[in-house]
Amino acid sequence: MNGQREVAIRVPVLARVEGEGALEIDIREGRIDELRLRIYEPPRFFEKLLEGRSYEEVPDLVARICGICPVAYQMSAVHALEQIFAATPGPWVRAMRRALYCGEWIESHALHIHLLAAPDFLGYESVIAMAADHPDVVRRGLALQGLGNDLIRLLGGRSVHPIGVRAGGFHRAPTRDEVRAITARLRAAEPEARALVAWAAALPLPHDAQDFVSVALRHPHEYPMNEGRIVSDRGLDIDIAAFDQRFAETQVAHSTALHALLDGAPYLVGPLARVNLNADRLPAPVREALRATGIDFPSRNLFHSIVARAAEIHYALLEAVRILEAYDPPPSPGVAVSPCAGVGFGCTEAPRGLLWHRYETDAAGLIRAARIVPPTSQNQARIEEDLRCSLEAFGLDQPDAALRQRAETVIRNYDPCISCATHFLRLEVRRG
Amino acid sequence: MSAVRILGIGSPHGDDRVGWAVVEALAASGALARHAAEALCCDRPGLRLAALLAGAEHAILVDALRGGGPPGRVRWLAPGELAVQPDQLSAHGFGVAEGLALARALGTLPRRLSVIGIEIATTRPDAPLSAAARAGVAAAAAEIERELAGGRAAPPA
Numbered sequence: 001m002n003g004q005r006e007v008a009i010r011v012p013v014l015a016r017v018e019g020e021g022a023l024e025i026d027i028r029e030g031r032i033d034e035l036r037l038r039i040y041e042p043p044r045f046f047e048k049l050l051e052g053r054s055y056e057e058v059p060d061l062v063a064r065i066c067g068i069c070p071v072a073y074q075m076s077a078v079h080a081l082e083q084i085f086a087a088t089p090g091p092w093v094r095a096m097r098r099a100l101y102c103g104e105w106i107e108s109h110a111l112h113i114h115l116l117a118a119p120d121f122l123g124y125e126s127v128i129a130m131a132a133d134h135p136d137v138v139r140r141g142l143a144l145q146g147l148g149n150d151l152i153r154l155l156g157g158r159s160v161h162p163i164g165v166r167a168g169g170f171h172r173a174p175t176r177d178e179v180r181a182i183t184a185r186l187r188a189a190e191p192e193a194r195a196l197v198a199w200a201a202a203l204p205l206p207h208d209a210q211d212f213v214s215v216a217l218r219h220p221h222e223y224p225m226n227e228g229r230i231v232s233d234r235g236l237d238i239d240i241a242a243f244d245q246r247f248a249e250t251q252v253a254h255s256t257a258l259h260a261l262l263d264g265a266p267y268l269v270g271p272l273a274r275v276n277l278n279a280d281r282l283p284a285p286v287r288e289a290l291r292a293t294g295i296d297f298p299s300r301n302l303f304h305s306i307v308a309r310a311a312e313i314h315y316a317l318l319e320a321v322r323i324l325e326a327y328d329p330p331p332s333p334g335v336a337v338s339p340c341a342g343v344g345f346g347c348t349e350a351p352r353g354l355l356w357h358r359y360e361t362d363a364a365g366l367i368r369a370a371r372i373v374p375p376t377s378q379n380q381a382r383i384e385e386d387l388r389c390s391l392e393a394f395g396l397d398q399p400d401a402a403l404r405q406r407a408e409t410v411i412r413n414y415d416p417c418i419s420c421a422t423h424f425l426r427l428e429v430r431r432g
Numbered sequence: 433m434s435a436v437r438i439l440g441i442g443s444p445h446g447d448d449r450v451g452w453a454v455v456e457a458l459a460a461s462g463a464l465a466r467h468a469a470e471a472l473c474c475d476r477p478g479l480r481l482a483a484l485l486a487g488a489e490h491a492i493l494v495d496a497l498r499g500g501g502p503p504g505r506v507r508w509l510a511p512g513e514l515a516v517q518p519d520q521l522s523a524h525g526f527g528v529a530e531g532l533a534l535a536r537a538l539g540t541l542p543r544r545l546s547v548i549g550i551e552i553a554t555t556r557p558d559a560p561l562s563a564a565a566r567a568g569v570a571a572a573a574a575e576i577e578r579e580l581a582g583g584r585a586a587p588p589a
Contacts, residue, residue, distance in 0.1 A: 018523060127534065
């Protein structure tokens with residue numbers, strides 16, 4: 001094989017990603033001529049579906065966008081609505097929303113590490129094949145995922161599409177006994193999470209340093225979840241309301257998900273971007289676990305995303321324990337809100353990265369307009385940029401099967417949730 | 433811990449509830465208590481299936497089935513009848529076949545496993561169980577009770 005052949009690689013249905021997409025690569029004269037991450041899952045029109053609905057329905061409706069990260073959609077939505085209604089739910093609600101989000105980070109990250117990403121690095125076609133050789137690793141992953149789900153259930157009523165969240169707070173406060181029981185389980189899992197960080201860092205991850213822009217929320221005191229300014233490692237530092245001034249969504253013909261660009265260029269959101277920008281906000285035990293891996297953060301190697309994900313599981317366990325240890329049932333699980341006309345913004349850190357919402361309401365609190373910018377659509381242009389860099393570094397003269405495997409590994413490393421962004425994948429490579 | 437665990441698998445969508453309805457029927461008839469069996473209604477358990485099976489001597493799974501037969505027909509499935517498509521696995525695509533394969537790889541598959549499918553035609557959200565599905569639920573509950581009473585040997589896992 002040489003670089004002068006015309007090669008067309010086609011992955012008609014990309015496996016081990018959430019949703020439906022395809023990849024097409026055309027190689028001519030030893031260079032990538034065309035590369036398209038084709039997202040063909042039909043658009044879901046959630047934003048239009050929200051129009052005319054009451055603000056009270058929004059948290060339950062947006063939770064339906066994703067079965068893996070429903071809490072993120074609820075969090076961005078209620079913060080935007082509370083901004084419009086000038087509601088201040090207070091410290092108990094703030095703390096419990098953070099604990100709920102910890103549950104989602106734990107389950108979503110544990111799922112991605114074990115079900116979707118690790119089989120690539122260890123050379124298995126699936127978690128089922130991997131489980132036969134690494135049963136303890138898979139058992140640990142499933143146990144962490146289950147624990148995250150149970151934490152979501154504590155505050156959300158159920159683990160998939162939770163129904164416990166409302167503008168102003170929660171519908172129900174858990175009892176002391178319920179909180180005590182899960183806090184003990186979270187505390188007991190901490191050594192497992194710490195071991196997961198070391199295990200992820202010891203995986204045979206490809207070495208591929210790239211130049212990319214990391215974007216995440218940044219908070220004065222905390223590792224970011226529900227609050228903060230939008231920052232980058234190139235000096236961006238803006239209020240969430242100013243998102244449109246620097247970020248632009250564009251339509252591309254080969255995708256039913258919009259592409260987002262920062263000042264006209266691709267950028268990264270998600271666990272690696274968060275750790276790159278906020279490692280100093282991690283508590284000492286997580287920083288120590290990361291330092292012990294020998295990997296320097298900020299990292300330019302996108303494959304360190306799996307290590308960042310594991311570190312965030314470790315963090316989320318510790319953070320949930322910190323919050324829940326001090327639990328007292330409140331007199332009321334939230335405050336009443338008074339709807340009014342206005343415009344509000346919510347921007348929170350979904351497991352896959354920045355999730356930005358904008359709502360416009362009328363005087364009765366009915367939604368006049370909604371905009372939702374999910375992390376996967378923000379990462380799409382970066383994934384295409386990464387594929388070009390990664391495959392050229394890998395060697396375009398490699399056999400088609402190897403190129404295809406590397407391309408799929410690159411894509412899965414971003415944990416794309418195509419269902420969220422369109423709301424699956426085919427690789428086609430043509431060489432020429 | 434009960435030696436026999438019955439898992440009714442389904443979702444709230446119309447006749448996809450048949451697995452849950454079988455568990456409810458066995459509880460209501462006193463069959464669970466008579467045979468010291470435990471039972472759970474599971475909403476699309478996916479990856480959790482391996483954990484839900486752990487520790488049981490004999491597991492009976494009941495789920496809705498689209499196998500081309502008449503709605504309401506009860507089928508006892510042989511282990512090889514459920515096909516896994518490993519290269520398609522994602523959290524959204526992780527079904528009963530994949531859950532059982534993962535449990536087998538992890539060594540948590542019970543010594544005896546019975547998988548029962550009830551043929552259904554529709555899964556309309558919020559629709560009540562159809563007459564055919566109700567008949568299938570009654571038939572499946574009766575067959576499971578005979579199984580619990582030792583009247584029928586489950587195929588080995």
